Amino acid sequence: MADAYVVGVDMIKFGRFPEKSVPQLGAEAALLALDDCGLTIKDMQALYCGNLNQASGMVGQRLLQEIGQTGIPVVNVSNACATGATAFREAWMSVKADVYDIVLAVGVEQMGKGLLGGGGGSKGISKEGLLGSGTMPSVFAEAGLEHTRNHGTTFEQFAKVSVKNHHHSTMNAKAMYQIETPLEVVMNAEMISYPNTKLMCSVNVDGSAAAVIASEQKARELGLMDRAIKVRASVLTSDPWQERDLVMPDVNSCTRMASKSAYEMAGVGPEDIDLVELHDCFATAEILHYENLGLCEEGEAGRLIDDGDVELGGRIPVNVSGGLLSKGHPLGATGIANIYEVSTHLRGEAGRRQVEDAKIGLTHVIGLGSACGIHILEKAA
């Protein structure tokens, strides 16, 4: 099968835009991505639209009602926090399968503020605070302390993740925040669910991101190979059975399965990856994924953050965009925003936060429930 390429990709600056509709937000990113490759909606043969909170609302069609109702097929995608990556992957598969030769993928979300999760069923009484906690900060605190249990990882090491990602975001104008947060500020911020303080929780923001994906032949015809990004691997997994599944969502197994498959598909190993955008929905989660993605040996994640290996300028920079912790986490948009970030580095267009000589990058998202999406990207030769 021929390769598929990202030829246009962009995202809006993440923020809070209550005055805009979800389709309007998605349309902004779609137009930016089309502008990035000098094309119009009339050139697109299909739209794959990721959105979570209006999953039954035909967001993709309403997006086309904003920018051009060309009658193309629209697939609306919902897959928790892996929604954007799943929409991108469906778009990629349609090109790989030679059904279309150029398509558009969009991820968009409008978020409220506050705690996610913990709602439980509608029958009986609320279980939150009665049978433990189902909020996302608690779930990822428990996953983090599992790592503490196994490897002695400390509160301070988890907090350092947040220091790093907030620092990175000071160099990203599209991030929600551009604010330095020193270690003592992170550790002394309001405790939400120990060991996650408020500054160790991702930011609920509105946002959108989009990508134009083309076959190699189409990209060459259009003269778009100069800035094209090759999709070396696209993998999606669901959660395999684990003994604590029913009370403890497992974000590790599905990531390990996905990363193994992705490295095989791309024919590379973790040592070949120049930068990673991974799912730091909470500071505790980022630590787990260093090992899940093979960026270090088992139990070495705490050392990786201590030694600065994952900072910009380090051995394997992680979340130089600022990550979900500071760039923000508009659930359905995040997967494609990660692809925008890595593509921007591979193109050498990332400005102050540019990872030098970046040739291959990896993106990772987790949707609880669970879904894991991984993409390995490379600048076209």
Add this chain to the structure above:
Amino acid sequence: MSDGPLPVVSYLKMPEGGKPYLEGHRCDVCGAVFLGERRHCSKCGARDSMSTFQLSNRGTLYSYSIVHRSFPGNDVPYISAIVDLEGGGTIKGNLIGIEADPEKISFGMPVEVIFDDALGRKDGDGNSYLSYFFKPA
């Protein structure tokens, strides 16, 4: 409205004249343990393979978080605990009877499952509920 309290979850059983207990389902083929009614096994795929059994009231702390921000009306801080039960099964609940301080909590500490009123919570029909909690053993 029910005469007495209702179980907080379907797998909390309240036999007449007997003590309440938690019920697990175990796959007869592969031994995987589940909470709540089910017919098939999602570990090995075996069909109609489930047998019920009484979960132990003793276990050890696997992981936890200390919850400082919760829904309005919930008392904080409290400990959200994940407990591996003796003989199989893992359940989640509030760990009580110990200070909500990471220095005081240790992984693997033995805990006991106890049954008590669901913190005074009532449903829309005024029913009260029986819940379960963990306390250090």
